[in-house]
Amino acid sequence: MYKYIARRLLSIIPILLLTIFIVFVILESTPGDPAMIILGRDASPDALNALREELGFNKPMLLRYLDYVQGIFTRFDFGESYRSKQPVFDNILVQFPTTLKLAIFSVIVASIVGIPLGIVSAVRQYSLTDVALTVSALFLASIPGFWLSLLLVLFFSLLLGVLPSTGIDSWKNYILPVATLALPSAAILMRITRAQMMEVWKQDYIRTARAKGANEWRVITKHAIKNALMPVITIVGMSFAGLLGGTVIVELIFGMPGLGNLIISAIKLKDIPIVMAGTIFLSTLFMLIMLLVDLLYAFIDPRTKSQFKR
Amino acid sequence: MANMQKMIRNKRKITSSTTPLQDICYRFSRNKTAMVGLFTLIIIVLAAIFADAISDYDRLAIAVNASEIFQEPSGKHWFGTDFLGRDVFARVVFGARYSLSFGVGCTLISVTGGCLIGATAAYAGGVIDNIIMRTLDSIMCIPPILLTLSLVSVLGTGLESIMIAISLGSIPGFARIVRSVVLTVVQMEYIEAAKAGGVSTFRTIVFHVLPNAIGTIMVNATMSIAGLIIASAALSFIGMGIQPPAPEWGAMLSESTIYMRTYPYLVIFPGLAIVITALSFNLVGDGLAEALDPRMRD
Numbered sequence: 296m297y298k299y300i301a302r303r304l305l306s307i308i309p310i311l312l313l314t315i316f317i318v319f320v321i322l323e324s325t326p327g328d329p330a331m332i333i334l335g336r337d338a339s340p341d342a343l344n345a346l347r348e349e350l351g352f353n354k355p356m357l358l359r360y361l362d363y364v365q366g367i368f369t370r371f372d373f374g375e376s377y378r379s380k381q382p383v384f385d386n387i388l389v390q391f392p393t394t395l396k397l398a399i400f401s402v403i404v405a406s407i408v409g410i411p412l413g414i415v416s417a418v419r420q421y422s423l424t425d426v427a428l429t430v431s432a433l434f435l436a437s438i439p440g441f442w443l444s445l446l447l448v449l450f451f452s453l454l455l456g457v458l459p460s461t462g463i464d465s466w467k468n469y470i471l472p473v474a475t476l477a478l479p480s481a482a483i484l485m486r487i488t489r490a491q492m493m494e495v496w497k498q499d500y501i502r503t504a505r506a507k508g509a510n511e512w513r514v515i516t517k518h519a520i521k522n523a524l525m526p527v528i529t530i531v532g533m534s535f536a537g538l539l540g541g542t543v544i545v546e547l548i549f550g551m552p553g554l555g556n557l558i559i560s561a562i563k564l565k566d567i568p569i570v571m572a573g574t575i576f577l578s579t580l581f582m583l584i585m586l587l588v589d590l591l592y593a594f595i596d597p598r599t600k601s602q603f604k605r
Numbered sequence: 606m607a608n609m610q611k612m613i614r615n616k617r618k619i620t621s622s623t624t625p626l627q628d629i630c631y632r633f634s635r636n637k638t639a640m641v642g643l644f645t646l647i648i649i650v651l652a653a654i655f656a657d658a659i660s661d662y663d664r665l666a667i668a669v670n671a672s673e674i675f676q677e678p679s680g681k682h683w684f685g686t687d688f689l690g691r692d693v694f695a696r697v698v699f700g701a702r703y704s705l706s707f708g709v710g711c712t713l714i715s716v717t718g719g720c721l722i723g724a725t726a727a728y729a730g731g732v733i734d735n736i737i738m739r740t741l742d743s744i745m746c747i748p749p750i751l752l753t754l755s756l757v758s759v760l761g762t763g764l765e766s767i768m769i770a771i772s773l774g775s776i777p778g779f780a781r782i783v784r785s786v787v788l789t790v791v792q793m794e795y796i797e798a799a800k801a802g803g804v805s806t807f808r809t810i811v812f813h814v815l816p817n818a819i820g821t822i823m824v825n826a827t828m829s830i831a832g833l834i835i836a837s838a839a840l841s842f843i844g845m846g847i848q849p850p851a852p853e854w855g856a857m858l859s860e861s862t863i864y865m866r867t868y869p870y871l872v873i874f875p876g877l878a879i880v881i882t883a884l885s886f887n888l889v890g891d892g893l894a895e896a897l898d899p900r901m902r903d
Contacts, residue, residue, distance in 0.1 A: 313743040321755045430638070433891065437883035439835040441842050441855075442876035445862060453866045540748025544839055558751060559843065562758050574755065578746040585746075 300590060307582055312364065314578050319360050322571045332565055333377050373572035378564060383572040386557065391576075393463060393553035394546065398538040400469060401476035406531055409481035410524070413488025417523075418515060420493060428485065435482035440541075444475040444548045461550035472549045476542060480534045487530050491523040498522075525596055532588030539584070540577045632896040639892020645885040653701035665695035667850060675868055684874040687857075688864055693871065696852035697878050703853045704882055707768065707837035708830040714772035715833075716826050719779020724810065726780065727787035738784075741777035749774040753836065757845050767846050771836050775829060782825055786818040793817070820897040827890035831883035838879050854879050 330346040331338065347353055351362060366372035373383040416428045451471060452460035459468050495501065496519060504518045543555030550556075554573055561569035633639055652659060670690030678685040684693035726737040744752070752774045760766035790796065791814060799813050838855030840846035847853035849860055854875040861871035 310739055310743050310746065313740060314746050317740075317743055318747060318755070321752075321759055324759050325755075326759070433887050434880075434884060437831055437835075437887050438880050439838055439842075439855075439876070439883075441839055442858065442872075442879060445858065445865065445872050445876065449865055449869055449872065537748075540751060543748075543750050544843060547843060559754070562754055562845070565758075570755065570758075574747060574751045577748050577751065581748065582746045 296593075299593065303586060303590060307586055311579060311582060314582070315364060315367070315575055316360060318571055318574050318578065319363060320356070322567050322574075323356060323359070325565065325567055327565050329377060329567065367575075373575070374568040376561075376569055377566045383568045386569060387554065387572055387576055390552055390554045390557045393551050394539065394542050394555060396469065397472055397476060397542045397545070397551070397553065398535060400473045401480060401538050402531060402535040404473055404477035405480035405484055405534060408477065409484030410488050410527060412481075413485040413527075414492055414515070414520065414523075416485065416489045417492030417496060420496075425489075429489070432482040432485050435479050438479070440475055440479065441544045441548060443478065444471065444545055447471045447474060448548070463551050468549070468551070472542075472545045472551065475545050476538055480538065483534065484527065484530060488523065488527050491526055492519060495519050495523040525592070528595070529588055529592055532584060532591070536581045536584040536588075539580055629896045633892050636892040636895060638888050639895075642885040642888025642892065645881060646889060649701055649882055649885065650705065652698050653705050656698045656702060660692070660695035660698050665692040667691065667852070675864075677868075678870055685868070685870045687861065687871055693857075693874055696857055697854070697874055699852045700854045700857065700875065700878065701882070703847060703851070704834050704838065704879065706764075707771070708834040708882075708886065710768050711772040711775070711833040711837070712826050712830050714768065715775040715779050715829065716822065718772070718776040719781075720783050720822070722776065723780035723783025724787050724814075727784045727791070728806075728810070737780075741780055744774070744777045747774075749836070750839070753840060754845055757840065762846060762848060764847070767837065767840065771833060771840065775833065779822075779825065779829075783818065783822060786821050787814055790814050790817045824890060824894045824897060827886060827893055831886040831890070834883050834886070835879065 328343075329350065329352060330343045334342055334346060351359055354362075363374070366374070371384050373387070375381065376383055376386065379386075412428055416425045419425050448460045448471065451458040458470055459465075460471065462468050501514060501518055504514050509517070542553060543559060545551075546553040546555040547559055554577065558570055558573040561567075561573070668691070670686070673682075673686050673690040674688055676682050676686040676690075678693075682692050682694065684697060686692055687696075722737060722741070726734045729737075753770045756770035756773060757767060760770055796809060796813055799809050804813070837846060838853070838858075841848075841853045841855030842859045844859060847856050849856050857875040858872055861868075861875070865872045
């Protein structure tokens, strides 16, 4: 088991380096001269050259990449913002909690709504409830998040005036953004829980449990759910990882000072170090969460666990 | 849906003359929700093709008409008019062209890229497979919207650049699917038989492997169109995609948000257009998945 964990941990290092490389190469090719962005349009050629020298822009890209990676791994140095001259990592740490809160609340709401509905849908297979739930799940998957948030703002903020539409002053500010993010995730969780439950429902041990006279409730709670929810845990983890990088537009619409908002405004200002650091930060988190989900899955599933004991 | 299909299947006389394709079409045509999706989709495609006959691009969709701003939906302007007096219905109709070309275009790029990369990885195996797969893993770690935004800031906001920027993010997903499908198909006995019969590798791939993998690829492609339409609209909504005067649904929504308190219809109609288009693609994809599922075959 420990060997497995160690191997998995080691295996993400090359992927991490590769991800940083891809992001680095894409963003380094953004048109525009960084020295010009920092010093302004009417800076003298000498000053521009001096700054390029200082920032290392006259070195080949591969060397700059190595410097960048070394900075990240040895001192969490993601460079400085072109605009504010502040270390980018401080900026990220200030903005990240809002994004993290959004993602955590959303994944909790999505699980509370999606998983039970999936179970109901599977147990009442092909009933009116099931058809209604399946169709609404498909409908939710077809609604763009940004439009859903506009509708929610229109109804709850502008029409009824009960919920605020921008800011992060109170917990009420989180209701609409979390609803926007959680509903589509709930729909995915519902679909997968339903499929898993239906798979388990056909198994022999369910028939055995019934034959032994267990009532329906006991069959569902004791025998079916435990087995069906195993893969669902992976999907919950994946949704969480996806949500961390998927709050961008919602943060923008609801004016929340999160990482997504930071990155978007940096893209518009061509403040590349912030974009690069933010993207790398979120990608790394995604990677780590997926790894954690994998390990957790291996740990809780007795079938996988037994493979490593041998 | 599915239990109805089961009932119908039991009643249906199975004749030996049906080909697998006829079988799939038959099962698809019995799926009511999928047919509703297909029907809606045909209407949307027709509207996009004959947009010029339905409405007037220069006069209604683009030209500023100061005397007709903010008209509520009526017989003259079905979806009302916006802050420049442009007819929202005309803009929605012409917007279908953008969304359909984005959805289908991006899917074609991702599927082609995915097939090439996935099949190469599966067939090459070993180190090449490993390098390709790790690169795909890395790309998949980057949040899709951030990857698209970064690529757009490099490539610019032209139609083709946006298409490429959106497609690149979904290539890894397709490549993985194609790779796994090819790997399973390759192990089948009929492939072994083909090899034993002296069929060349190229012929094996084109005539024996791909036809058996095409179902899975088609289902995934149809399902991804909806997501890509939404992604392209989202990009325009945040101002990094198709730029405003153009009647793109996301851009229309973005322009209308400041007026939505007084004129909510301005955000309702373009949004509904996106939802209906995405939903019909999803319904068709769902129906295809069910019709192609070998477990449903009789």
